[in-house]
Amino acid sequence: MRGCCPYMLGGPFMQPKLDPFTTLLELKSGALDPERGTPQVRTQEDLRGFFQVAPEDPDRVVYQVLPMPVPKENSEIQCSTTIIEPGTVGDEYYMTKGHFHAVRDRSEIYLGLSGEGRLILATEDGRYRVEPIREGTINYVPGGWAHRSVNVGDDPLVFFAAYVGDAGQDYATIERDGFPVLIGPGDDGPAVRENPTYPS
């Protein structure tokens, strides 16, 4: 009977905090129509201390994150589209800063949309994995794994991410220690190298 006669329903009812919304994601470019939040733009300068060497072209955009506006609460799902430009700084491909979740056990999921990338994952005790990101990949990032995405191709790398709303970001640990491995151009394509400054 619930569907037919709302005036007959009892209460109390949960009052939703948000209204539903829809936006259109252009899969190749990552553009949203309409945009739902303010894009976060990161330049080489913003990544100072995350690459092994200082910025070579400080104002150049490395990546953008196009967010959905939802409260940072664990009843919500934060989501965003990330677009990483092709390029390098020193021996490393353009990449995100990378972070642990501030609430360590919070998980995340990525859906690859276009381009060619790698996802570097690392635990606090130094274990790591390198996974592919490309059109159609789904990467599950369990709680406790820091994550950084790297564009290893010649075109923008575009992917969609969704994670538990109250996860937050811990960048400081990554800024201090980095990840166990670095990814840059090699003789036969992208090469994964040990990070010489990662604490042993």
Ligand SMILES: O=P(O)(O)OC[C@H]1O[C@](O)(CO)[C@@H](O)[C@@H]1O
């Ligand atoms: O927050 P960072 O490490 O700069 O990287 C941005 C990435 O973080 C996320 O916001 C969530 O992990 C992704 O949407 C995006 O790829």
